[in-house]
Amino acid sequence: MPPxxxxxHVSYTYPATGFDAQAAPAIDQVNFSxxxxxxxxxxxxNGGGKSTLIKLIxxxxxxxxxxxxxxxxxxxxxxxQGLIGYLPQRIEADLDWPISVRQVVALGRAxxxxxxxxxxxxxxTAIDRAIELVDLQSLSNRPIGALSGGQLQRVMIARAIxxxxxxxxxxxxxxxxxxxxxxRFGNLIDTLHKELDxxxxxxxxxxxxxxxxxxxxxxxxRSLHFHDTPDGLTPAVLAQVFAHDVxxxxxxxxxxxxxxxSCDDPAHAHQHQHDCGCTDNDNFGGSGGDES
Amino acid sequence: xxxxxxAILAALVIAVMGGxxxxxxxxxxxxFIGQGISHAAFGGVGIALVLGVxxxxxxxxxxQLSIVVAFSIAAAxxxxxxxxxxxxxxxxxxxxxxxxxxxxxxVLFTLAESKHGHDDHGHAAHGSEDQxxxxxxxxxxxxxxxxxxxxxxxxxxxxxxxxxxxxxxxxFIFWAFDEPVTDAYGLSSKRTTNTFLVLLALAVVMAxxxxxxxxxxxxxxxxxxxxxxxxxxxxxxxxxSIVIGVAGAALGMLIxxxxxxxxxxxxxxTQSILYLITLIIKTLAPRLRS
Numbered sequence: 001m002p003p004x005x006x007x008x009h010v011s012y013t014y015p016a017t018g019f020d021a022q023a024a025p026a027i028d029q030v031n032f033s034x035x036x037x038x039x040x041x042x043x044x045x046n047g048g049g050k051s052t053l054i055k056l057i058x059x060x061x062x063x064x065x066x067x068x069x070x071x072x073x074x075x076x077x078x079x080x081q082g083l084i085g086y087l088p089q090r091i092e093a094d095l096d097w098p099i100s101v102r103q104v105v106a107l108g109r110a111x112x113x114x115x116x117x118x119x120x121x122x123x124x125t126a127i128d129r130a131i132e133l134v135d136l137q138s139l140s141n142r143p144i145g146a147l148s149g150g151q152l153q154r155v156m157i158a159r160a161i162x163x164x165x166x167x168x169x170x171x172x173x174x175x176x177x178x179x180x181x182x183x184r185f186g187n188l189i190d191t192l193h194k195e196l197d198x199x200x201x202x203x204x205x206x207x208x209x210x211x212x213x214x215x216x217x218x219x220x221x222r223s224l225h226f227h228d229t230p231d232g233l234t235p236a237v238l239a240q241v242f243a244h245d246v247x248x249x250x251x252x253x254x255x256x257x258x259x260x261x262s263c264d265d266p267a268h269a270h271q272h273q274h275d276c277g278c279t280d281n282d283n284f285g286g287s288g289g290d291e292s
Numbered sequence: 293x294x295x296x297x298x299a300i301l302a303a304l305v306i307a308v309m310g311g312x313x314x315x316x317x318x319x320x321x322x323x324f325i326g327q328g329i330s331h332a333a334f335g336g337v338g339i340a341l342v343l344g345v346x347x348x349x350x351x352x353x354x355x356q357l358s359i360v361v362a363f364s365i366a367a368a369x370x371x372x373x374x375x376x377x378x379x380x381x382x383x384x385x386x387x388x389x390x391x392x393x394x395x396x397x398x399v400l401f402t403l404a405e406s407k408h409g410h411d412d413h414g415h416a417a418h419g420s421e422d423q424x425x426x427x428x429x430x431x432x433x434x435x436x437x438x439x440x441x442x443x444x445x446x447x448x449x450x451x452x453x454x455x456x457x458x459x460x461x462x463x464f465i466f467w468a469f470d471e472p473v474t475d476a477y478g479l480s481s482k483r484t485t486n487t488f489l490v491l492l493a494l495a496v497v498m499a500x501x502x503x504x505x506x507x508x509x510x511x512x513x514x515x516x517x518x519x520x521x522x523x524x525x526x527x528x529x530x531x532x533s534i535v536i537g538v539a540g541a542a543l544g545m546l547i548x549x550x551x552x553x554x555x556x557x558x559x560x561x562t563q564s565i566l567y568l569i570t571l572i573i574k575t576l577a578p579r580l581r582s
Binding site: 058060079080082084086088092093094096097098099100103104107108110111113115116143145163169 | 319458459460461462463465466468469470471472473475476477478479520523524525526529
């Protein structure tokens with residue numbers, strides 16, 4: 001069984017725009033794999049390359065160096081086959097649209113349905129199942145603009161799973177959500193993970209959001225700093241990733257930036273990585289990327 | 293009346309096409325891009341005139357339309373490319389292309405007049421009055437001059453636009469509703485944008501036959517905007533939009549022909565009035581229900 005995602009020594013640098021712009025790598029020599037049916041949280045500061053990594057996994061960006069494979073195929077092939085479901089960081093859909101909840105969820109199968117054919121019985125079953133899993137049956141025919149923020153997010157999750165994906169990618173899904181909301185979100189993702197045998201990747205700068213969902217954690221701040229179970233994630237690693245006081249990120253623990261110095265020893269960081277048997281990168285320096 | 297048959301038929305078919313496309317134009321907020329393309333087409337007309345291609349013959353009509361369509365499509369794709377390079381600021385892109393094309397059009401008109409405006413004996417072949425009439429027709433349309441050749445071209449183009457729109461309707465709906473995620477779902481945002489803009493450019497040139505450069509974009513906005521005042525359901529929006537577009541075109545032609553008003557502006561004015569009526573219905577409906 002191939003890994004759900006293989007990220008092989010991947011670097012990405014955004015093209016410089018304008019005369020005065022300088023190209024800096026958004027991510028640098030990231031190297032790890034994600035086993036099928038795991039729930040991986042990717043933790044890192046804003047601008048640390050998390051969204052870039054997601055775009056590389058989705059095949060929207062092509063690596064400057066290295067390669068990405070999704071279920072043994074190129075991301076573009078995996079995407080075309082509907083193997084990837086995606087929930088964006090911000091819902092930018094036009095909520096003034098005259099479109100119902102069910103019609104939005106059906107868009108998740110748009111790339112699979114021939115234009116001259118009506119939705120098949122399989123399509124309708126998958127759409128109904130997706131709506132049921134996010135518990136929106138009673139709102140199925142409601143206009144999209146008449147929903148609350150939480151309901152809207154569940155619609156977008158239903159759209160993401162309507163195509164029967166095997167990998168669900170969630171980009172900062174709980175920004176601005178309180179702790180109880182994060183827990184409920186974690187429970188929903190847990191249900192989807194079990195019911196649909198999904199591999200889940202959740203990206204966040206918030207440790208609590210990661211803790212509510214993930215059974216594996218990768219820390220990314222331009223390069224990979226850690227990849228293991230959440231238990232092995234120490235305050236020192238977090239200080240290195242965030243490169244400053246991370247109080248509020250990691251519960252009540254107050255960590256000052258100077259603690260990061262204790263993490264500069266690569267051997268120290270390697271210890272965590274090899275604990276989970278993962279193939280991680282060998283670049284532990286650097287922090288605070290310049291993701292555009 | 294038989295003389296008007298091709299004009300009436302062309303106007304109604306273009307109205308059906310405008311009704312269908314206008315839903316996407318309004319929902320995707322592309323009304324201004326339609327204006328940009330229609331004004332850009334003026335540059336295309338200028339090129340055709342400089343090349344000596346004009347609608348006096350069947351081949352001339354086809355040649356002129358081909359040049360204008362090619363120029364409009366190029367302008368639409370240029371707007372899209374400029375918009376991407378300006379971080380999605382489409383208003384900047386439209387401002388650049390619209391101004392440049394209009395300026396080019398006027399310069400080429402002058403050039404065409406000096407190049408072709410004299411016959412072999414050195415006498416003026418076209419007076420400045422003819423030139424002004426030509427510019428007026430291009431700016432405000434002259435549907436009543438439509439012959440069967442122009443009507444056949446308009447009907448063929450409108451049918452092709454409607455078919456391609458239907459063929460891509462799921463892709464267009466997803467793109468217009470939530471473009472930022474379409475790439476992640478395997479639907480290329482860039483390809484979909486370019487496909488729609490090519491259709492829009494072609495539709496604008498066809499609508500120009502009725503309403504001219506200045507008012508063509510209105511036929512690709514008003515029916516959709518009016519329909520959205522009447523319903524919040526997706527399929528009925530398309531049906532209402534086509535009905536309103538056709539009703540506006542038919543009424544506008546009828547009033548224009550009988551009262552002696554220019555048909556294109558009368559059609560746009562009628563569609564505007566229909567829009568106002570739907571706006572009043574939308575405003576009053578909740579009060580009447582309660």
